[in-house]
Amino acid sequence: MPRGATLRDVADRVGVSPRTVSRVVNDEGGFSEVTRVRVLEAVEDLGYQPNMLARGLITHRSGTVGLVGVDMTDPFFPAMAEGIQNAARETGRTIFFASNDGDSQRQAEVFRSLWSHAVDGVIVFPAPGTIDQLAGYARRGMPLVVVDDIVEFPNLASVSFDLEDGAVQAAQHLLATGRRRIGMIGSEITVPRTRRRERGFYQAFESPPVGAELPELVRVQPTVSGGAAGLQKLLERRPDLDGIFAYNDLMAVGAMRAAQASGYRVPDDIAIVGCNDIEMSALLNPGLTTIRLDRPRLSAEAIRVLHELIEEPTSNPTPLVLPVELVIREST
Amino acid sequence: MPRGATLRDVADRVGVSPRTVSRVVNDEGGFSEVTRVRVLEAVEDLGYQPNMLARGLITHRSGTVGLVGVDMTDPFFPAMAEGIQNAARETGRTIFFASNDGDSQRQAEVFRSLWSHAVDGVIVFPAPGTIDQLAGYARRGMPLVVVDDIVEFPNLASVSFDLEDGAVQAAQHLLATGRRRIGMIGSEITVPRTRRRERGFYQAFESPPVGAELPELVRVQPTVSGGAAGLQKLLERRPDLDGIFAYNDLMAVGAMRAAQASGYRVPDDIAIVGCNDIEMSALLNPGLTTIRLDRPRLSAEAIRVLHELIEEPTSNPTPLVLPVELVIREST
DNA sequence: CTGAAAGCGCTTACAG
DNA sequence: CTGAAAGCGCTTACAG
Numbered sequence: 001m002p003r004g005a006t007l008r009d010v011a012d013r014v015g016v017s018p019r020t021v022s023r024v025v026n027d028e029g030g031f032s033e034v035t036r037v038r039v040l041e042a043v044e045d046l047g048y049q050p051n052m053l054a055r056g057l058i059t060h061r062s063g064t065v066g067l068v069g070v071d072m073t074d075p076f077f078p079a080m081a082e083g084i085q086n087a088a089r090e091t092g093r094t095i096f097f098a099s100n101d102g103d104s105q106r107q108a109e110v111f112r113s114l115w116s117h118a119v120d121g122v123i124v125f126p127a128p129g130t131i132d133q134l135a136g137y138a139r140r141g142m143p144l145v146v147v148d149d150i151v152e153f154p155n156l157a158s159v160s161f162d163l164e165d166g167a168v169q170a171a172q173h174l175l176a177t178g179r180r181r182i183g184m185i186g187s188e189i190t191v192p193r194t195r196r197r198e199r200g201f202y203q204a205f206e207s208p209p210v211g212a213e214l215p216e217l218v219r220v221q222p223t224v225s226g227g228a229a230g231l232q233k234l235l236e237r238r239p240d241l242d243g244i245f246a247y248n249d250l251m252a253v254g255a256m257r258a259a260q261a262s263g264y265r266v267p268d269d270i271a272i273v274g275c276n277d278i279e280m281s282a283l284l285n286p287g288l289t290t291i292r293l294d295r296p297r298l299s300a301e302a303i304r305v306l307h308e309l310i311e312e313p314t315s316n317p318t319p320l321v322l323p324v325e326l327v328i329r330e331s332t
Numbered sequence: 333m334p335r336g337a338t339l340r341d342v343a344d345r346v347g348v349s350p351r352t353v354s355r356v357v358n359d360e361g362g363f364s365e366v367t368r369v370r371v372l373e374a375v376e377d378l379g380y381q382p383n384m385l386a387r388g389l390i391t392h393r394s395g396t397v398g399l400v401g402v403d404m405t406d407p408f409f410p411a412m413a414e415g416i417q418n419a420a421r422e423t424g425r426t427i428f429f430a431s432n433d434g435d436s437q438r439q440a441e442v443f444r445s446l447w448s449h450a451v452d453g454v455i456v457f458p459a460p461g462t463i464d465q466l467a468g469y470a471r472r473g474m475p476l477v478v479v480d481d482i483v484e485f486p487n488l489a490s491v492s493f494d495l496e497d498g499a500v501q502a503a504q505h506l507l508a509t510g511r512r513r514i515g516m517i518g519s520e521i522t523v524p525r526t527r528r529r530e531r532g533f534y535q536a537f538e539s540p541p542v543g544a545e546l547p548e549l550v551r552v553q554p555t556v557s558g559g560a561a562g563l564q565k566l567l568e569r570r571p572d573l574d575g576i577f578a579y580n581d582l583m584a585v586g587a588m589r590a591a592q593a594s595g596y597r598v599p600d601d602i603a604i605v606g607c608n609d610i611e612m613s614a615l616l617n618p619g620l621t622t623i624r625l626d627r628p629r630l631s632a633e634a635i636r637v638l639h640e641l642i643e644e645p646t647s648n649p650t651p652l653v654l655p656v657e658l659v660i661r662e663s664t
Numbered sequence: 665c666t667g668a669a670a671g672c673g674c675t676t677a678c679a680g
Numbered sequence: 681c682t683g684a685a686a687g688c689g690c691t692t693a694c695a696g
Contacts, residue, residue, distance in 0.1 A: 003392065004447065004472065006673055017683045022675065030681060047472075052448045053385045053394065054673035057688045060335065062385065064449070067429070072414040075407075075611070082404040085431060094445050097399070097429035099417060113426050115336065116384045117396070140336065140379075224615065253615050260617075279407070283556065283585050285592075285617040338689055349667045354691065362665060386689035389672045 005046035013042045025050060056118055065306065066096045066114040066122035068107065075250065075278040076295075077125070080147075083299025084123060091307060093120065100127045102189075111137055121306045123147060128191045143309035145302050149193055150319045157305040157317040159298055163193065163275065166291035166324040167200030170245045170273040173289070173326055175209055179243030179271055183216035185230035185255055187247045194247065197275070201245055222247055227254025235262065242270055243332075249274035249281045249290055256284070256331065271332040287329030297322060337378035345374045357382060388450055397638065398428045398446040398454035400439065407582065407610040408627075409457070412479075415631025416455060423639060425452065432459045434521075443469055453638045455479060460523045475641035477634050481525055482651045489637040489649040491630055495525065495607065498623040498656040499532030502577045502605040505621070505658055507541055511575030511603055515548040517562035517587055519579045526579065529607070533577055554579055559586025567594065574602055575664075581606035581613045581622055588616070588663065603664040619661030629654060 007018045007025075014021070016035065023031050024039040025048075031039075042048070056062035065088050069077050085095050096114060100107035107127045114122055121143035126134060131151055138144045138156040146158040167184075174182050184201045187194045198217065205215055218233045220226035227246055231254070234241055244259075246252035252274030256266050264270050266286055274281060274290035281288040301320055309317065339350045339357075346353070348367065355363050356371040357380075363371075374380070388394035397420050401409050417427050428446060432439035439459045446454055453475035458466060463483055470476045470488035478490040499516075506514050516533045519526045530549065537547055550565045552558035559578055563586070566573055576591075578584035584606030588598050596602050598618055606613060606622035613620040633652055641649065 008673080018674080019683055020681090023682090026675090032681065035681080049444060049448045051389070051450065051673050053389045053450050054688085055675075056385045057383070057389065057673085057690085058675045060688085064428075072410040072417070073611070075410075078404040078410050081429075082431060085404070085429060089430070089441075089445075094449060095429050096396075097413075097417060097427050098421070099414060109421075112381060113421075116381045117426060118383060118385050257615070257617075279405070280612045280615065283589070283612065284615070285589075340689080350690080351667055352665090355666090358691090364665060367665080383689050386672085387691075389674090389689085390691045392672085 004051075005048040006051070007048075009046055010039065010042045010048050013046065014038050060118075061120055062118040063093050064096055064117065064119045065093045065303075066098070066110075066119045066124075068110055068114075068122060068124040069097070069099050070102050070125050070127065071099050075280060076248070076276050076293075079279075079295045080299050083296050084303055087300055087303035091303070100125075100130075102127050104128075104130050104133065108133060115142065121145070121310050123302050123306055128189055141313065143306060143313060145306045145309070147298065147302055149191070150321065152316075152319060154316050155309065155313055157309055157320070159301050159305060159320040159322070160193070161293045161298065161324050162321045163291070163324060164196040164200035164203075166275060166293075166326075167197045167245065168204050169324070169326045170275065170291060171201050171204030171215070173328070173332065174243035174245065174271055174273060175204065175212055177271065177332055180209075180212045181238060181241050182212075182243035182245070183218070183234040183238065183241050185227055185234065185244060185246045185251050186217055186219045187222040187251075188219040188226075189222065197247060216241070220251070222251060224250045224254040224257075227251030228258035229254075231255040231258040232262075244270060244272045246272065246274050249276045249278045249288060252288055252290065252331075253280070253284065256286075256288070267330065267332050273326075273332055277327055282329065284331075286331045289329045289332040290327055292325045292327045294322060294324075336383075337380040338383070339380075341378055342371065342374045342380050345378065346370050392450075393452055394450040395425050396428055396449065396451045397425045397635075398430070398442075398451045398456075400442055400446075400454060400456040401429070401431050402434050402457050402459065403431050407612060408580070408608050408625075411611075411627045412631050415628050416635055419632055419635035423635070432457075432462075434459050436460070436462050436465065440465060447474065453477070453642050455634050455638055460521055473645065475638060475645060477638045477641070479630065479634055481523070482653065484648075484651060486648050487641065487645055489641055489652070491633050491637060491652040491654070492525070493625045493630065493656050494653045495623070495656060496528040496532035496535075498607060498625075498658075499529045499577065500536050501656070501658045502607065502623060503533050503536030503547070505660070505664065506575040506577065506603060506605060507536065507544060509603065509664055512541075512544045513570060513573050514544075514575040514577070515550070515566040515570065515573050517559055517566065517576060517578045517583050518549055518551045519554040519583075520551040520558075521554065529579060548573070552583070554583055556582050556586035556589075559583030560590035561586075563587040563590040564594075576602060576604045578604065578606050581608045581610045581620060584620055584622065584663075585612070585616065588618075588620070599662065599664050605658075605664055609659055614661065616663075618663045621661045621664040622659055624657045624659045626654060626656075 151158040220230040277292040552562040609624040
């Protein structure tokens, strides 16, 4: 941490008090045009940059926002993080970034650190089972936005995608295109958001078309290899399976490769629908039919809601749930 | 930015001076066991967390490190960022994250902000043409590590991959597997690192096998659609092309899809080699032969070198260039 | 082993 | 329109 010019350095050069420089730098008004020009010249000459540490100590605004993801290598995450980072910059805030690795302990460490650094607020993709932990920070006055989950708590907002409906759309699409023996490869991580996707999936079978059989469900790790394992399990139960809905696109890819390796053709023998529409999905062969999430929209809403919370900490915002859309490609 | 318990709150509760609490919290020694226990109890009870803003103001160590990427949605980046973030956490530092979008102006904004927040150092994937900008910050005392480029400057280290050799390996592999009419799809962004890859590519043709023709080169945007356009351009020049080396995997995917769309079989008619080994490359059909970069290694080295620079700001580190490896899959 | 004083670089509240 | 004083929450340098 190098030392640059200070308010006093600028003041000494111009021959005014630090208070006057502060007024000009923050454009508070109450100074003459001559003073303004001379101060700004000195600021330029000395390369003065205000020290946010000193400013934050007084104003209780550090100009920083925490972004806590699960794992940056999740292909769903980077586009969201990029959007959040851009939106934050436009409001003059810088992003602290950290991963919780889906682990409650690690998330606790991360929040301790963010608290120490006096962040103005945090956007978090919560580790499973950490809502109480988060609510604790919200109670202590930290503005918090939970992404990808539906939570109601004072000083804590939540924004998420309507993936219950996404699962309905996926299953209905499989049924509408003539599939009758359908399986879902779900996630073995048991949190409300995984359960919602399963609920939507089953909901589509409440008034099934003629000939549709009861759907199958397996739960595996939400990874490529998990998806492959899930497909194997489903085929053991039911070798004549003709449609798959996977919890996410990575699992769908795994299932697709495993099906092809077992001699099934996609989509001729088995149709596959994923979820998330990650960048890779359009580039696969065959292209993956999936549920598209408007990630730029979620990024923008998350930052917007967080800023509202920062300005008005007592408000009790209602959870925001964004619509999703089926994208049909060659895998169905 | 909420207000938590302060050193004084803890001191008042125990009945000692803030100075004593400071000693215990920082484990400086010079206190009795009784005092230690009572202070730590009070710290626990009050949920005291040191304010890094106040501490940083005095110590000139903020406990933060900047990570400046080009664009988080570049599939090469997230695994690196995750590694850097984990390594930083182990040394008790938190990451400020920002993208420069490959733009010099934006990078300048980002650095102004990082300077204001008094980062202890920065790891940067530089925007094209910004070495002078970065050298300026290094000169002002900011420890800096440049990734993916070779730079020599006081107080500034650089770590990168030997992609000149990677290009040699790629071209030699194409030649060794019998390809004779080979093209390279290069990047239109003109910086030393793109030129190095082209140099390596040509180097492999300095003593070519019998029948090998002079290679072709086109330069396009380093994206999927750029790769597709690049392949079209190469085929216009030379419809009997039988081997391609692409600047990165995204371009290789674009070239692969474009070749297939034009009726060429991969690898039967045209073999394709990419570069970077992003996660997607193993999941394509056919799987992409490419140059693997040891990203965890680079992350670890970047943080290690940065910490050395933070401890010893005057040292003049030699650029670190890491070896790379060809990964053969079905596209060749 | 412990504490009073000064000060990091700013802003707030006040006086002129 | 301008400035002197106090203080944010800590650490440093010193005294006892």
